[in-house]
Amino acid sequence: MKTLLVGIAPEHAAAFVAGLLALVIVPLLKGGSRSTVDRWAAALLGYSAAVHLFLPLGHRDGALLTAGMLASGILFAALTWRAHLGRGWRIGTAILAPVTVLAYLINGEDADQVGILTALLELTAFGLAVATTRRVGRVFGAIGTIFAVFLAGAVIWVESFVAHQAGSTDAQSPSVGHSHEGQHEHLARAQAGVIMRPLTGDHHATAEQTAAAIALANATKAAVARYSKLSAALAAGYKYPLGSRTGMDVHMENPEYKKDGRAVDPERPEMLVYAIDGGKATLLGVVYVMEKAGEPGVAPGGPITRWHAHNLCVSLLPPGIGIVTPYGGCPSFSVTITIAEMMHVWIVENKDGPYAEGLDKKWVSDYHAAHGIVL
Template identity: 35%
Template sequence: MAPATSDVLAGIPAAHLPGLVGGLVAVGLGFAFRGRLDVLSALLLCTAGVHLGLALGHASTAPVLSVLFVLDGLAYLGLLALRRGRWWRRAAAALLLATIVAYLVYVGSGREAPEPVGLADKLVEVVALGLVLVPRRRTGRWRAASFATLAVAFLAGGVMWIEDLAGAGHLHGVAAVCVANHHPGPGAVLRPVPCTVTPEQQAAADGLVAETRQGIARYQDVRVALAAGYRPSTPDGSGTAHYTDFRAPANPLDPSHPAALVYATTRHGPVLLGAMYQMPKQGVPGPDLGGALTPWHYHTNVCFSVPGLLVSGLSTPFGMCPPGSVRITTADQLHVWTAPNPNGPFGDLDEAWVRRLAGS
């Protein structure tokens, strides 16, 4: 799998960019006016700015949600203006917990997928909640507060990770019934496609399969692929491996030299399963060739190892990757299976079939 040629803000919805800016600006203004801030004040200022920024970003598309963001942001600012005491800690804990739970419900119901701004804001709120709950004296309450903070962190991370692993096809209004044998996987987002397939689209899809089969036939021998510039780019042990040529092709749909080749790892060596086409730049939709037959997709939670030029896995619920890796959003991709995949040439690769192939 090839990395995306994306910018730093890849993966952040446009409506959430004001939230990112708002959080940074709020903390900056806090330091500018007060001279110095304690950690808890900085965290509360940050989440207040994020929510006020999100209100601006959602004002035209979700006015009710925008009002709720405004109220939440003002509530945090109100807390900062009040004197801290026992009741203040209880109020702050209640507000933080309510905000975190509301986000989990919103994400868990499928109305929104985890994304960088939301994840970062929840991390800020979880840390702030921990500081609020920890009493000044380390008694039994200190242990209870520590346990409660960890529980909230695991709950928040678990819900967001489950939602992320469930797939994010709903983000673009893609109905699962429109795409046969193809479902969003972990962090995979399907591009919107029409539910109907015209005769012209059927012919184009059939033609792409035939051209791909002919174009990559010479790569049945993996040594030919290596000589042509392809290199393994996914971890071993998964049953399949992508061999990627990191040089961007002039034609992203060149059947004789696609962006990547996919092999099954068998006892007799790599067996060619098909090809993966990829657009040269992140955010550019792939061409609509066969409608619902050829759905393009991209991944939002891929960890890419910079030293080894390998996909090192998927990111954690809070967007973290292993040391030496960075989280990327890939460019649009389209797999074409030239081997007899039970789910068809464009469907999900049947893992049970791959395991049988590997053991034969």
């Protein structure tokens, strides 16, 4: 339940509640069309109308964006009424729903689960408008609906990963990896492959937190220097991952250290990350992993030492791993899991610092070519 609420940005809560109320109330309105399609359309459009009309309550946006939200809400409300009556709602919906989603994506509005759900419901209303009538052509309408849902999800997905990987430009911190201050905070709430606890306090580390983060990075670098040679890591019990044993981010896991009851112990990091290619290996850093899933990571550096978990798809036909989409979905015959929280600490000097979520592959490739140790 707690993680469900994490997906809802506080400034979107009022709009979401209003949308849910509209979903319940609109189908109960008397004197409307008895067509199931019209009633569904009215409910979905009513949800969107309520969400857009109530968004300005939580948002502190400029006048233009606020006016846009209200105008969109009024137009959705008008379409809701027409769908309720069963009169001419399709063309308006076929235009307004995708345009609203497009504006939402182009505007760079960072998605939380409320935003993603709203986009999905608007595109479902779009599907009802274009794929249930022969006038537009059911086949084209069906293709358009699939394309729109797929594309919107793909864009939101890419945006959330790009933001997650983005290095911080915060000069006060020795690399946050992602401060998520302001706009980027929502992307911690997209819950599409990456699960993060949103920052609740100050987004900038205190002097003590910064010192603790630097101390942990230095201790980690000193402790794992003994694993510079891959053979030393293998001898200490680190195992290759399933699948490829080469690449620019090969995560070697130590099963014993994963269940030793210690968290953030530089002497016993749960994973080592190597670049392995061309008969050479370069130790890039470590990954600290919590023992139990759902347990919050220890963060001595406050907002600098942020942890994340991954929600993954484990498919059975054939056995494989994927990432949960912004729509919360997995491929067929899969179960959804969330693994324990983890935090990278890089020991190689890079532009994003020791706590960056990831390293640029081109940069790693060049670094590996220059510093790799022969296996």
